[in-house]
Amino acid sequence: MASVRPVRTSLTALFNWRPSSNASPVETLIRRHRLRAIELLPWIVAVAAYYFLPDYLSLGSQILIMILFALSLDLVLGYAGIVTLGHSAFFGVGAYAAGIYAARVSGEPLSGLLVGACAAAAIGWISGLIILRTQGLALLMLTLAITALLAEAANKASFITGGADGLQGVDIDPVLGIFRFDMFGRTAYVYCLAVLFLGWMFARRLVHSPFGQSLIGIRENANRMHAIGSPVRRRLVTVYTISAALAGIAGALLAQTTQFVGLTVLGFQRSGEIVIMLVFGGIGRLYGAFVGASLYMIAQDQLAKLEPEFWYFWIGLLLVVLVMFARGGVLGLIDRTLRLLRRRR
Amino acid sequence: MEALTSILFHGLAYAMILYIISVGLSVTMGLMGFVNLAHGVFAMAGGYVTVTLMNRYAVPFGLALLAAFIAVALVSVILERTLYARLYGADELEQVLFTIGLIFMAGAMVRYFWGPLPQPITLPAALSGQLDLGFRSFPMYRSFLIVVGFVLIALLWFGVERTNFGAQLRAAVDNRRMAESIGIDTRRLFSLAFALGSGLAALGGGLGADILAIYPGYATEYLVYFLMVVAIGGLGSLRGPFIAALLLGFGDTACKYLVPELGSFFVFVAMIGLLLWRPSGLFGRA
Numbered sequence: 089m090a091s092v093r094p095v096r097t098s099l100t101a102l103f104n105w106r107p108s109s110n111a112s113p114v115e116t117l118i119r120r121h122r123l124r125a126i127e128l129l130p131w132i133v134a135v136a137a138y139y140f141l142p143d144y145l146s147l148g149s150q151i152l153i154m155i156l157f158a159l160s161l162d163l164v165l166g167y168a169g170i171v172t173l174g175h176s177a178f179f180g181v182g183a184y185a186a187g188i189y190a191a192r193v194s195g196e197p198l199s200g201l202l203v204g205a206c207a208a209a210a211i212g213w214i215s216g217l218i219i220l221r222t223q224g225l226a227l228l229m230l231t232l233a234i235t236a237l238l239a240e241a242a243n244k245a246s247f248i249t250g251g252a253d254g255l256q257g258v259d260i261d262p263v264l265g266i267f268r269f270d271m272f273g274r275t276a277y278v279y280c281l282a283v284l285f286l287g288w289m290f291a292r293r294l295v296h297s298p299f300g301q302s303l304i305g306i307r308e309n310a311n312r313m314h315a316i317g318s319p320v321r322r323r324l325v326t327v328y329t330i331s332a333a334l335a336g337i338a339g340a341l342l343a344q345t346t347q348f349v350g351l352t353v354l355g356f357q358r359s360g361e362i363v364i365m366l367v368f369g370g371i372g373r374l375y376g377a378f379v380g381a382s383l384y385m386i387a388q389d390q391l392a393k394l395e396p397e398f399w400y401f402w403i404g405l406l407l408v409v410l411v412m413f414a415r416g417g418v419l420g421l422i423d424r425t426l427r428l429l430r431r432r433r
Numbered sequence: 434m435e436a437l438t439s440i441l442f443h444g445l446a447y448a449m450i451l452y453i454i455s456v457g458l459s460v461t462m463g464l465m466g467f468v469n470l471a472h473g474v475f476a477m478a479g480g481y482v483t484v485t486l487m488n489r490y491a492v493p494f495g496l497a498l499l500a501a502f503i504a505v506a507l508v509s510v511i512l513e514r515t516l517y518a519r520l521y522g523a524d525e526l527e528q529v530l531f532t533i534g535l536i537f538m539a540g541a542m543v544r545y546f547w548g549p550l551p552q553p554i555t556l557p558a559a560l561s562g563q564l565d566l567g568f569r570s571f572p573m574y575r576s577f578l579i580v581v582g583f584v585l586i587a588l589l590w591f592g593v594e595r596t597n598f599g600a601q602l603r604a605a606v607d608n609r610r611m612a613e614s615i616g617i618d619t620r621r622l623f624s625l626a627f628a629l630g631s632g633l634a635a636l637g638g639g640l641g642a643d644i645l646a647i648y649p650g651y652a653t654e655y656l657v658y659f660l661m662v663v664a665i666g667g668l669g670s671l672r673g674p675f676i677a678a679l680l681l682g683f684g685d686t687a688c689k690y691l692v693p694e695l696g697s698f699f700v701f702v703a704m705i706g707l708l709l710w711r712p713s714g715l716f717g718r719a
Binding site for chain 1: 462468470516519520525526527529530531533534535536537538539540541542544545653656657660661663664668694695696697698701702704705708709712713
């Protein structure tokens with residue numbers, strides 16, 4: 089890895105890993121996979137929020153869902169370097185699949201998640217197979233076009249999706265047959281937290297595996313990965329499918345906890361927002377999703393109360409400023425500050 | 434027969450609007466490789482300027498369009514010099530983020546000042562009737578769009594193929610380094626082309642205000658269409674986007690006319706197919 093010349097410097101800067109001089113790659117991977125204390129922080133915060141902020145649990149569930157969604161995007165955008173503007177396709181497909189499953193087949197939530205994940209993974213796999221042959225503008229266009237296609241399909245197939253009115257009649261049974269979804273959102277919060285925890289463990293395992301490392305290699309220099317015999321396209325399709333499944337689970341969670349699915353789950357706005365959340369936290373570092381989605385959702389909740397129309401103005405401005413001055417997001421800024429302080433000492 | 438004429442006529446008018454708006458984007462992307470998702474913002478701005486001048490200050494349609502062209506071209510060149518220029522050669526992701534930021538800001542500002550509803554345009558009396566061509570009559574406004582479209586295309590073609598500026602532009606698109614080394618100032622060239630392209634987008638936004646409704650979601654709703662025209666046509670070309678706009682205009686109109694229950698579904702399928710077949714566009718350089 090160390091010998092690979094960084095081609096996309098700005099992305100390389102985000103991924104600040106230095107291989108130690110004499111450790112074997114396997115040892116390095118194992119060492120990095122070992123859990124550090126700070127990695128437990130998000131979970132401590134999340135559990136504390138359950139006890140200390142009981143009035144904000146429904147916002148809390150929304151945040152957890154968006155974190156999972158952003159995490160799935162991080163696998164594709166941050167690790168594999170696929171710039172996509174259509175990630176809401178998988179979120180939306182997961183939401184619709186789980187919603188329709190609950191309305192038509194069964195209200196059992198866990199099988200609903202599975203249905204959402206499978207539907208999104210199927211769409212991810214098929215679209216990945218056909219669009220990941222391209223790159224640059226064509227790829228960007230194709231991700232956009234596929235989302236537009238699905239949104240149009242959901243809009244027109246109103247006999248099953250409810251069209252512009254949204255999908256009604258989503259009734260969810262108690263989780264595991266025991267925990268009912270209560271009106272304070274307690275069950276929903278714990279349910280989302282548990283699913284996110286599993287999703288995080290899976291994603292963490294994935295990016296620290298040799299497979300995850302090969303993704304980083306592809307992001308940095310796809311030609312060299314070809315040259316050393318890595319099946320580049322197959323790897324990309326695989327991660328695209330996995331990411332789609334995770335996004336589908338996030339969508340399914342939204343459908344189950346809000347008991348409603350509207351056309352906006354497939355919109356460009358949502359694709360854009362999730363990229364913003366991730367970039368705001370910092371891409372290609374697994375925890376950017378946690379920081380970015382939380383800050384974004386909390387800020388939206390607070391600011392939208394004051395001036396709902398102007399929320400997008402501030403987000404747009406923030407984005408422009410971020411791109412111009414603070415590449416690497418919040419976590420990148422913290423990194424840089426820490427490094428500066430260390431040098432002072 | 435009746436249906437076919439109708440589709441061809443409406444599709445052609447629609448294609449003209451798409452082309453006028455998108456052609457500037459082809460140059461931006463072809464010349465500087467800049468992924469400018471915010472191009473629709475300039476069209477939206479043009480639409481708002483036109484509609485506001487006409488409705489609030491009773492400015493004639495033609496004059497309002499001219500004002501929109503000039504105002505948006507000026508604003509865009511300021512944006513280009515101060516912000517866009519800093520991201521030339523930057524990562525694709527950064528350009529995407531920056532332009533999404535612009536889209537969000539523009540949408541919010543427009544919503545704040547004009548409200549969320551579409552802006553109605555009151556066309557001048559001369560454009561609101563029917564044009565009788567003997568065998569059948571056509572709506573005047575769309576006929577006017579088609580004529581204006583062809584005039585603009587002729588002007589564009591003349592400007593790019595027959596003037597010194599056009600020759601420099603073509604040289605820079607073909608090979609920027611070579612053009613620079615023989616003394617063409619590509620930065621100035623690009624600023625000019627950017628201003629012209631944005632101005633044209635504004636003109637298209639104003640002209641098409643009755644077809645593509647002017648409202649705060651404009652820049653995101655039609656983004657896919659503008660980008661498709663460019664991506665399918667091929668970057669940095671004038672002819673490619675025109676063919677793509679025609680395909681899109683006819684295809685979309687035909688789909689909505691013949692199978693309204695499926696809407697734009699088939700158009701998107703066709704466009705995805707075309708892009709997969711020719712990832713760099715029908716007339717793009719591979």
